[in-house]
Amino acid sequence: MKNTYTVNDLEFLISTQNQVSLDFLIPIFKGYDLTKTPILIINQTQSNVLLRSEFDSIRVINSFETGVAKSRNLALQNALGKIVIFTDDDVEYFENTREIIIDAYNNNAAPDSILFQAQKNSTQLLKPYANKPQDPITTLSILNCGTIEITLKTENIDSSIFKFDERFGNNSFFELGDEPLFLMNLKRNNKRIIFINKTIVQHEGVTTVLRNSKEKNYFGLGAFYKQIFPKHHYLWVFLKIFFDVKQGKIKVFDILKVLSSAADGRKKLIATKTKI
Structure with a gap:
């Protein structure tokens, strides 16, 4: 392959609210050395509730807006990683998550975005997924996608052009659909999106749709x-x-x-x- 990526090329983009301590990262990244894990946190908050980081590897932007789509857009605009992983503050990553993602980018021909699986617990996937890789990904898989399953190659995604529609998503006017809209925009502009049926994250909580x-x-x-x-x-x-x-x-x-x-x-x- 033309490019060989390593775990140092990854960056986690976390959307959260009203955090005052980095302690919330501990259950998300069990077994990770946070001093060596590139993370960008978008903390939607008020001026009197600010989050700070003492680690070079962890950057924080305190934002005074609301809406998860706005948070994702701000994260994309400020991302430094060659490959980024969208995440939330109520998930847990596995010790081999980074290796799974890097292997997928290194072993597939120039994808712009790779979607993966999430699980609810150690025995149950979060929802039904295709039982084999998809290249290119199907429209139905895009419609079924959640943010925590999305990874992007930032060098091929111009954040001034490709954005999450800020009318959609949690804490926005229409509280769903921001992820498929974003991905369909990529797909319709000839960006290569594939699905790999490997699990990279665990999410035990109740989704917005179920609430x-x-x-x-x-x-x-x-x-x-x-x-x-x-x-x-x-x-x-x-x-x-x-x-x-x-x-x-x-x-x-x-x-x-x-x-x-x-x-x-x-x-x-x-x-x-x-x-x-």
Whole structure:
């Protein structure tokens, strides 16, 4: 391969809120030497709740904005690693996570982004994944993607052009969909995205989608499908409803209610000007 990457080329980009101590990193990076692990922390906070770092390897930006998409964009703009790993403050990495990622970039022909798996615990994956690598990745895999599964090669991703849509994502107006929108933008601009069916991170917590009500999720989905599939968004809403009913996530008597919520989200998106 033309480029041979090492673990020193990696940087973890962490989005968090209201931290005052680096102690929150300890359960995330069990077994890591934090003095030698490149980490960029975007701490969304208030002026009287600031986070500082005494380590050269750990950089901190205290931001006074809200919204995870804004946090991801700020991290991308300030990243130094040749390969970056998006992460949150409630996950745990394995001792071999970095080696898995480096091997994937070194052993595949020039990917711009590689998506991996996450697990819920030692015996259960976080969700269903493809049972073999995908090159290129499928649209369905992109739609199923979460941020903690995404890695990027920064030299090929211009952060002034490729951004997370700040209307979407946790603590934004539409509380889901920021990751697939970002990845589909890459894909439509001929960036090479692949999926490797290896697990790099553990996330035991409840996701935003599970915390939200059905109506709130479909409000976000109505906007999301309109943004990502502007000519076929109704089809994707109906497909989502079909599979949610089939999997028991919603009841038949919920259909009209969630359809109305999806329509409200679509209308709100149309009335909302893009912020990026």
